[in-house]
Amino acid sequence: MPSVIIGTIADGRPNFMLCTWVSRVNRTPPIWMTSINRKHLTMNAIRVNGNFSMNFPSTDLVKKTDYVGITSGRDADKSEVFNIFYGETKAPMIEECVLNMELEVEEMIERPDHFIILAKSINTYASQQILTDDKPDIKKMNQIVYTGAEGQPSYWSVGEKIGSAFSIGKKLKE
Amino acid sequence: MPSVIIGTIADGRPNFMLCTWVSRVNRTPPIWMTSINRKHLTMNAIRVNGNFSMNFPSTDLVKKTDYVGITSGRDADKSEVFNIFYGETKAPMIEECVLNMELEVEEMIERPDHFIILAKSINTYASQQILTDDKPDIKKMNQIVYTGAEGQPSYWSVGEKIGSAFSIGKKLKE
Numbered sequence A, B: 001m002p003s004v005i006i007g008t009i010a011d012g013r014p015n016f017m018l019c020t021w022v023s024r025v026n027r028t029p030p031i032w033m034t035s036i037n038r039k040h041l042t043m044n045a046i047r048v049n050g051n052f053s054m055n056f057p058s059t060d061l062v063k064k065t066d067y068v069g070i071t072s073g074r075d076a077d078k079s080e081v082f083n084i085f086y087g088e089t090k091a092p093m094i095e096e097c098v099l100n101m102e103l104e105v106e107e108m109i110e111r112p113d114h115f116i117i118l119a120k121s122i123n124t125y126a127s128q129q130i131l132t133d134d135k136p137d138i139k140k141m142n143q144i145v146y147t148g149a150e151g152q153p154s155y156w157s158v159g160e161k162i163g164s165a166f167s168i169g170k171k172l173k174e
Helices: A041-049 A059-070 B041-049 B059-070
Strands: A004-010 A013-019 A022-026 A031-037 A051-056 A099-110 A114-126 A145-147 A154-164 B004-010 B013-019 B022-026 B031-037 B051-056 B099-110 B114-126 B145-147 B154-164
Touching (some): A004 A031, A013 A031, A013 A059, A031 B022, A031 B031, A041 A099, A041 A114, A059 A154, A059 B154, A145 B154, A154 B145, B004 B041, B013 B031, B013 B041, B041 B051, B041 B114
Antiparallel strands (some): A004 A013, A051 A099, B051 B099
């Protein structure tokens, strides 16, 4: 899964949390999904504010990314871990992250231990340095891949390209 | 995102489709989310059957994985692309994939071009060869990472380990 840092205003200050249960869920408009444990401070902040940010860190931010995943905003002030900027909403975004989105909540669906949040992306910000022909370039983004099913949950880099999507299977089609 | 092959019975025969909009959404019980375009044959099959499978291919299956992503079950019989096995439901699972789940639909949430499907995993099957100390091992699984935001959507291997999750940030916490 991708490693994503969720940004909110919680108890009056910027707060950040690692989340890896994230996916796009609609093409047009661009709607995203994240599922967050109901006990998290971030969950309550999203409920109160109706907005949040998603920030995509590169591998050089892995320690800070992990730190905001293991430290609750109830126990520590995480507002100064990153440099912050704002867009149209009051959701804080992270300057050090190469891609940022601000989102407005559309719907929250309750499950026993998590809330599934459906939210529309209203603005996306990409660092110039990650673009190739004006499109995000995954090798430049150098995102953090998360794996959680195994004995030791881990972070990984993206590896070697093994094929172009919607292309490499064309010969089997013929 | 992970590359996942969704298995269903559609129009009376096994059918498979690549999907990368997939995430876990609840811890206990294990509930998963997938979002599928409303026009796909798979979407209708899931609605009719109330169940489906998720199959996780390794990189050696990348061509067949792409093929089932670019070919509709309306145009081609995909029932013989893979060797099939069954569990408790009538959702077909793929022998060649190292990890398989069969799921029962809990809820479908409509959006303009996709349906978001929440489904409970009722059985998971892992190949012995991917286990280390009885847990799935991501390097042995050798999953296919999908990136779609860039100019050329692509498949990638998982790269180098850059840290242990919920651990590498502990020093910042101290």
